[in-house]
Amino acid sequence: MTKIGFIGVGGMAQAIIGGLLKARAFAPADIVVHSHQAAHYQPYAQRLGLTAVTSNADLVAASDLVVLAVTPNVAATVLTEIKPALTPQKTLISIVAGLTLAKMATLVGDQQPILRTLPNVNVEIGAGMTAVAANTELTGAARTTAEDVFNVLGSTTTLNEDQFGIFSALAGSSPAYIDFFIDSLSRAGVKYGLSKQQATQIAAQATLGSAQMVLKSDKIPFALIDQVASPGGSTVAGLLAMEEAGLMTAVVKGIDATVQRDHENA
Ligand SMILES: NC(=O)C1=CN([C@@H]2O[C@H](COP(=O)(O)OP(=O)(O)OC[C@H]3O[C@@H](n4cnc5c(N)ncnc54)[C@H](O)[C@@H]3O)[C@@H](O)[C@H]2O)C=CC1
Numbered sequence: 001m002t003k004i005g006f007i008g009v010g011g012m013a014q015a016i017i018g019g020l021l022k023a024r025a026f027a028p029a030d031i032v033v034h035s036h037q038a039a040h041y042q043p044y045a046q047r048l049g050l051t052a053v054t055s056n057a058d059l060v061a062a063s064d065l066v067v068l069a070v071t072p073n074v075a076a077t078v079l080t081e082i083k084p085a086l087t088p089q090k091t092l093i094s095i096v097a098g099l100t101l102a103k104m105a106t107l108v109g110d111q112q113p114i115l116r117t118l119p120n121v122n123v124e125i126g127a128g129m130t131a132v133a134a135n136t137e138l139t140g141a142a143r144t145t146a147e148d149v150f151n152v153l154g155s156t157t158t159l160n161e162d163q164f165g166i167f168s169a170l171a172g173s174s175p176a177y178i179d180f181f182i183d184s185l186s187r188a189g190v191k192y193g194l195s196k197q198q199a200t201q202i203a204a205q206a207t208l209g210s211a212q213m214v215l216k217s218d219k220i221p222f223a224l225i226d227q228v229a230s231p232g233g234s235t236v237a238g239l240l241a242m243e244e245a246g247l248m249t250a251v252v253k254g255i256d257a258t259v260q261r262d263h264e265n266a
């Protein structure tokens, strides 16, 4: 059986592991974990029945797929550390925002098959959106095996690396922005007397249904807006007030700041 190892067991690694376990894509024991704080990963591994190892090198030795899930500031150090344990039979999968295939190859060698990915947190419930880019060493069955890790966790799209920055903003960071929007809707509901719990359920379901409608419909979002905004009705009044407060500009400015920081971190 293919074994998948995670270097770094923070929020994102746990979202991926949770999604893989829910999809029954890997047996718990075939998921190997290590991070620099035993107190964090050992109880987690024990609770889920994962295999915990005590060093990054041991993790690489025990894994066919090695997922780099550390923060960007330590990624280069970790790749240099694991280089001696990597072989061309193993696939290195990075989820680190801003870390290019070329930079990884300089640290672990040109022969290493590598898949650069950018998943989002919704992989945890099988509703993720993940960008993938493979280097020239990753081909055939090995590439399929690596990409399938993310196919079982939701949708995937192959992207040129120069588009990872905008993808990271639109899909990687946006769950936080969409949660912000849902919370704003829900807070408005509380203002009008709904309980926070009920208002959040209503706002979240309306957001979910609207996203599904955009994906299923052949209409663009602007046409769907017109379908909701009845002539002389309440929705158009709300839309105009939101736009007067600068909703679209606020969203685009937020994405600009996200993309800029992603470039700075690269
Ligand atoms: N949070 C998200 O929604 C997304 C995060 N990412 C990327 O995922 C990566 C991890 O992000 P988070 O999980 O949010 O961060 P996090 O801070 O929750 O997790 C980082 C993990 O790395 C471990 N670590 C640090 N130094 C280490 C070392 N030398 N050896 C082994 N493990 C070490 C930490 O103990 C921790 O478990 C980042 O590179 C980020 O860019 C990518 C897409 C989405």
Ligand SMILES: O=C(O)[C@@H]1CCC=N1
Pocket: 097, 168, 172, 173
């Ligand atoms: O905030 C971050 O840096 C990462 C990248 C995409 C989502 N979270």
